[in-house]
Amino acid sequence: MKSIRARRQEDRFFGRLFFITAVLSVVILLAIFGMLVINGLHLFKDVSISDFLFSSNWNPGAYKHATYGVLSLLTSTLLVTFGALIIAVPLGIGTAAYLSEIAPSRLREVLKPIIELLAAIPSVTIGFIGIVMTGPIIARTFGLENGFNALNGSILLSIMALPTIITVAEEAIRAVPNSYKEASYALGGNKFTTLMRITLPSAFSGIIAAIMLGVGRAIGETMTVLMATGNAAAMPHGFFDSVKTMTATIAIELGEVAYGTTHYYSLFAVGSLLFIMSLFFNILAEYLAARYRIKTP
Amino acid sequence: MRFSSYFWLYLSITLWGCSGRPGHVENIKVKGSDSEVNVVLSIAEAFMDQDPNVSLAVTGGGSGLGIAALINGKTDIANSSREITTEEMELARLQGIHPKAMVFATDALALAVHPSNPINELNLAQLSAIYRGKIKNWQELGGPDLAISKYGRQSNSGTFVYFREKILKADFAEDVISMNGTAQMVESIKQDASAIGYVSVGYLEDSKQHLISGIKVLKIKAHPDSLAISPTPLVNITSGKYPIVRPLFHYTNGFPKGKTQAFLAYELSQKGQKMAVEAGFAPVSSKYQSLNQKMIGR
Numbered sequence: 001m002k003s004i005r006a007r008r009q010e011d012r013f014f015g016r017l018f019f020i021t022a023v024l025s026v027v028i029l030l031a032i033f034g035m036l037v038i039n040g041l042h043l044f045k046d047v048s049i050s051d052f053l054f055s056s057n058w059n060p061g062a063y064k065h066a067t068y069g070v071l072s073l074l075t076s077t078l079l080v081t082f083g084a085l086i087i088a089v090p091l092g093i094g095t096a097a098y099l100s101e102i103a104p105s106r107l108r109e110v111l112k113p114i115i116e117l118l119a120a121i122p123s124v125t126i127g128f129i130g131i132v133m134t135g136p137i138i139a140r141t142f143g144l145e146n147g148f149n150a151l152n153g154s155i156l157l158s159i160m161a162l163p164t165i166i167t168v169a170e171e172a173i174r175a176v177p178n179s180y181k182e183a184s185y186a187l188g189g190n191k192f193t194t195l196m197r198i199t200l201p202s203a204f205s206g207i208i209a210a211i212m213l214g215v216g217r218a219i220g221e222t223m224t225v226l227m228a229t230g231n232a233a234a235m236p237h238g239f240f241d242s243v244k245t246m247t248a249t250i251a252i253e254l255g256e257v258a259y260g261t262t263h264y265y266s267l268f269a270v271g272s273l274l275f276i277m278s279l280f281f282n283i284l285a286e287y288l289a290a291r292y293r294i295k296t297p
Numbered sequence: 298m299r300f301s302s303y304f305w306l307y308l309s310i311t312l313w314g315c316s317g318r319p320g321h322v323e324n325i326k327v328k329g330s331d332s333e334v335n336v337v338l339s340i341a342e343a344f345m346d347q348d349p350n351v352s353l354a355v356t357g358g359g360s361g362l363g364i365a366a367l368i369n370g371k372t373d374i375a376n377s378s379r380e381i382t383t384e385e386m387e388l389a390r391l392q393g394i395h396p397k398a399m400v401f402a403t404d405a406l407a408l409a410v411h412p413s414n415p416i417n418e419l420n421l422a423q424l425s426a427i428y429r430g431k432i433k434n435w436q437e438l439g440g441p442d443l444a445i446s447k448y449g450r451q452s453n454s455g456t457f458v459y460f461r462e463k464i465l466k467a468d469f470a471e472d473v474i475s476m477n478g479t480a481q482m483v484e485s486i487k488q489d490a491s492a493i494g495y496v497s498v499g500y501l502e503d504s505k506q507h508l509i510s511g512i513k514v515l516k517i518k519a520h521p522d523s524l525a526i527s528p529t530p531l532v533n534i535t536s537g538k539y540p541i542v543r544p545l546f547h548y549t550n551g552f553p554k555g556k557t558q559a560f561l562a563y564e565l566s567q568k569g570q571k572m573a574v575e576a577g578f579a580p581v582s583s584k585y586q587s588l589n590q591k592m593i594g595r
Contacts (some may be wrong), residue, residue, distance in 0.1 A: 040383050047358045061361075061452045131481060136488050145446040145491040148474050152448055226477060231451065234471035252451045252477065255362040258388045259369060 036275055039268035043068065048261035048264045052269060056235045058244070060253065060263040068266045070273065072235040076150065076243035077274075079236055080225060084161055084218045089211055092165030093159070096210075100173040101168070101195055103218055112170075123223040130156045130228030133137075148230030151239040156224045161214035168213055173199060182242025201240020205289040212285030216278055222247035244275050313577035323556045324396040326374040329363015329376030330455045331478055332404060332497040333545050336576035337376055337564075343572065344563050351556045357478075358449025367548055368394055373557055375548040378404060378455030378497075379462070395551050400544040400585035402578040403535075404567045405528040406456065407498040408515040411481070411490045416440045418525035422465060427493060428460070430470025435491065447472040448482050450496035459543050460495055473554060487511040495541075498528040499577025506577065507533070517541060534579040544585060545578065552592060562593040 001009075041050065047068045055069025095115070099108050134155055135147025176199050186196040200207070215253065224243075230242030250267050257264040302379040306542065311572055327337060334357035341353040355376075363375035368389045381389075381396055389396050393507060410416065413474055419427075426432040435443045449469060450457040456479075461469060479500045486492040501508055508514060516525035519540040526539045533539045553561055563569050570580045581589065 057467065057471075059471075063465070070574035071340065107462070131484060139489070143554075145444060145487065146474070146489040227481070231477070232472045232474050242472065244475075252475075253453065255358050255453055258362075258365050258385065261388070 016182065018152050021051060033272075034273040036268055039265055040272040041269075043262060043269045044263040047266070052266075052268060058233045059235050060250065060266055066181065066262070068262070068269075070246070070270055073220055073244060073249050073270065074273070076229075076236055077136060077219060077245040077247070078276075079150050079239070080153040080157060080216060080229065080243060080245055081180060083150060083216045084157035085211065085215065087154060087158035087265045088161045088165055088214055088218075092162050092210070092214065093169055093207060095162075095166045096169035096207075097195055100170045101191070101199060108149040112167075115163055117164050118159065121160075123160065123228070126156050127227030130224060135228060139180055142240065145232075148242050150229060150236055150243045153225045153229040153243065153245070154239065155223055156228055156268065157218040160221060160224065161217045163211045164217050165214040168210035169203070172210065173201040176202045205291075208288045209285050212281055212288075215281050219278055219281070220274070222251050226251055246270050250274075255291060303385065321350065323351050323372065325351065325353045325557055325560065326372045327376060328351055328358065328366045329373040330378040330545070331357040331361040331450075332378045332454075332456055332499075333357075333376040335435040335497065336402065336573055336578060338590075339576060340564050340569050340572050341448075341560070343568070344560050348556070351560070353560065357452035359451065360458065361453035362461070364548060365559075367396060367550060368392055370394065370550075373393055373549065374553075374561075377546045378543060379458045381548060382544065396548045397552050397592060399547045399549075399565075399589050400581050401547060401562055401569070401589075402545045402546050402573040402580065403582055404541050405498045405499055405534045406495050406541040406543065406579050407528045408493060408517060408541075409486050409496050409501060409512045409516060410493050411486060412442060412511065412513045413490050414513060416515065418516040418518060420521045420523075421462055422521065424517070424564075425465050427468055428459055428465055428473065429467055430472065430544070443491040445493060446489050446491045447473045448485055448489075448493075449475050450479075450482070450491055451475045451477050456497065459586070463543070463580065464541065472586075483509075483512065497577070498534075502577040531574065542579070544582065547592075549592075552594065558593055565589055565593060 026077055035274040038166065043098065052070055054071055055067065056075075057067035057069040059067045060074055072163050083174035085127070099111060100175055130147075130152050135152050138155075139145065180198050181194050184198045189197065225243075226248035227244045229245065229248070231244040231248055232242035233244045234241070235242045238253055250270055253263070323581050327423075329339065334355060338355040341355050345351060349468045360375075360377035363372065363392070364381055364385050366372040367375035367383065369392070375396075381398070386396065408419065414435065416435065423432065423438060427445055428449070430440065432445065434442065434444055447470065449460070452475070457475075461467075474485075476485060476494075480581055482496055483500060486494045495519060498514070500513060501512060503509055506529070514527060516527045516538055518525045524538075526533050528534060528539050528541075534542055547561060547564075548556065549561075552558075557583070564573075565581065566595055574580060
């Protein structure tokens with residue numbers, strides 16, 4: 001038996017240790033953001049901020065005049081992510097509701113691990129499926145010349161965002177207290193009414209969190225969109241246009257640049273912008289989740 | 298007891314492994330052009346077979362990547378399917394790197410289309426117009442009423458740069474689909490009736506130098522009134538008749554020494570050149586002889 005003093009010391013020691021590990025992730029976050037921004041800011045010595053943000057010509061390795069307009073890349077990223085959400089959100093929430101409210105427990109036990117396994121497929125494999133399978137199917141279905149377009153990227157990203165959305169949303173729906181549902185049944189609500197009017201709205205904050213995590217997954221995904229969307233830098237006009245996302249641009253071009261060039265810094269600027277965007281979506285998710293959180297008595 | 302005997306066995310095997318190493322193994326990193334990676338890899342493998350004290354790691358990623366890696370001190374040999382630019386030379390000088398060039402083979406760029414496409418030949422001006430976005434439909438070239446899907450390479454590809462500097466002499470149209478590698482491009486063209494893409498001819502031939510199926514290679518005219526020439530057979534390239542050919546470069550920092558030099562010499566040897574031809578390239582042109590001799594110190 002240790003003395004009280006020794007036990008207290010042990011507590012203090014582990015308290016500090018875990019404090020350091022907790023702070024570490026904050027430090028890493030700040031360090032990454034700082035590195036991105038410091039390098040990214042160098043770009044604005046050569047290129048004006050408005051040219052960077054509001055021009056849609058991205059051609060740093062041009063034949064004559066290099067241009068660094070991020071707008072078409074930004075639009076591409078948002079377009080592909082938005083498309084992925086349109087597909088993944090109804091599918092994901094439907095599945096989550098089925099799993100937590102309707103499915104018999106034995107079926108749920110089988111389905112859940114299988115859905116989670118979907119997250120284990122490497123992104124490069126999904127990209128490959130995009131080239132050899134979904135791309136040609138899209139081309140045939142819509143009578144296009146090829147399937148390298150935003151729609152292809154969206155479909156593949158929705159597959160990748162599904163496990164996140166389903167898992168988180170399912171937990172949120174299951175966390176709704178039984179008393180809520182029982183009250184609904186007592187007032188004569190059937191299962192469907194209860195689900196739509198009581199359970200889902202009560203789980204809203206968790207569902208929003210699930211969707212935002214899905215956005216985070218989609219917006220940062222690189223390999224899949226790089227392989228499946230054709231990477232044409234032109235401003236996209238719809239889902240059938242080929243797109244070049246911000247992540248794919250960084251991945252493709254960071255390999256070729258020499259350190260310290262305008263092109264090099266421009267990729268950091270793109271990275272900073274991407275970081276700010278996902279930060280925004282995360283904060284939005286936190287805010288919405290807090291705002292609509294159910295107050296259990 | 299049992300554990301300790303395993304431990305001693307393990308230890309002795311490890312120590313024996315260390316002592317049994319046949320001298321010092323030299324590691325050489327080779328990086329760059331996707332067009333070159335396969336042929337350099339197969340020559341490197343043959344070279345390693347005859348000299349166990351050398352280990353070559355050959356990777357692709359694009360000529361731009363290879364040259365950037367050389368400038369940043371991350372590779373011993375940069376593979377490049379284009380010449381180093383003056384900007385890159387300047388950057389290298391600032392980093393204290395002195396790139397030296399060698400040419401080890403000649404590559405013909407083939408223009409590939411879908412087999413269903415009735416077009417058989419194009420001239421360089423038409424090709425340039427297609428990729429600059431001036432010709433948008435196969436109909437304008439006498440083909441079917443189909444919008445042309447232009448396939449290109451990503452911007453760190455030497456093939457991309459060569460094509461832009463030598464054929465387009467201007468920027469690519471913005472809607473060129475950029476493929477991350479030659480294999481991806483070939484797969485895509487096979488599935489797209491409206492496709493056109495530029496590929497190193499070696500990638501369109503099997504091991505017996507027959508064109509692979511599922512793809513049609515166009516004949517190219519240097520001028521609208523000259524003869525249309527196919528990149529196959531090999532003699533069309535070596536004779537200089539086929540208009541879209543380029544030298545394949547290696548770059549090193551300063552003149553190479555030791556095993557690196559031995560490897561480069563091996564590439565230029567009869568054996569090495571034969572392997573390059575088997576991979577679908579043409580032998581190095583005689584005009585690079587003096588450049589190469591400086592490189593391998595003869």
